[in-house]
Amino acid sequence: xxxxxLISRHAGRRIDGYRNSSPRFIKVLALGPNAESVIAEVNKxxxxxxxxxxxxxxxxxxxxxxPVDGKKPHAVIVVHEQGEQDQFPFLxxxxxxxxxxxxxxxGRVFNENAENExxxxxxAIADLFVTTSDRGFVRExxxxxxx
Numbered sequence: 001x002x003x004x005x006l007i008s009r010h011a012g013r014r015i016d017g018y019r020n021s022s023p024r025f026i027k028v029l030a031l032g033p034n035a036e037s038v039i040a041e042v043n044k045x046x047x048x049x050x051x052x053x054x055x056x057x058x059x060x061x062x063x064x065x066x067p068v069d070g071k072k073p074h075a076v077i078v079v080h081e082q083g084e085q086d087q088f089p090f091l092x093x094x095x096x097x098x099x100x101x102x103x104x105x106x107g108r109v110f111n112e113n114a115e116n117e118x119x120x121x122x123x124a125i126a127d128l129f130v131t132t133s134d135r136g137f138v139r140e141x142x143x144x145x146x147x
Contacts, residue, residue: 026146027051027073027097028138029064031118032084035104038138039079045139049146056089065095073097075145078122079138082106082131085116092121100141101126105133 026049030036042050051068064076075098082105101122123129130137 024074024145025049025051025071026142027065027068027076028142029076029078029090031078031080031088031122034081034084034106035079038081038104038135041135042139042142045143050142060089061091062089063093063095064090064099065097066090075100077102077138077141077145078126079104080119080122088118088122092118092125094125098128098145099126100128100130100145102138102141103129103131104135104138105131107133 028039028042028050030039051071051073056062064078065073067073076095077100079102082103099122103119
């Protein structure tokens, strides 16, 4: 037996004062130089609720959901390209925000054991873990969460 369902949303508008009806602040972090280039694409959209702090001092250990310019993120997205080795100056701990971890594949099969310890640690605590070769996925995820 084959079952099909169509779920649609009628166009609507935000409900004034309702906490889930306002745009969410999204913080995007790049782990490595190639992931940083993907973040630059997200930056081009210039959304007011996507928090970008620029370069971080690798000697400091901050929470991943540390506020940016006084704004606490509702969601944190960490982007990493498979195999890159780079410092990650954030505490690897559960966040008060939703944590998404995106690993960009570079043509090789993803092997978690070949990744560095920080990558494995972030994956263990992430609410959403995705491996993809589609670099546009990050922008789409940001757009969906920030809308």
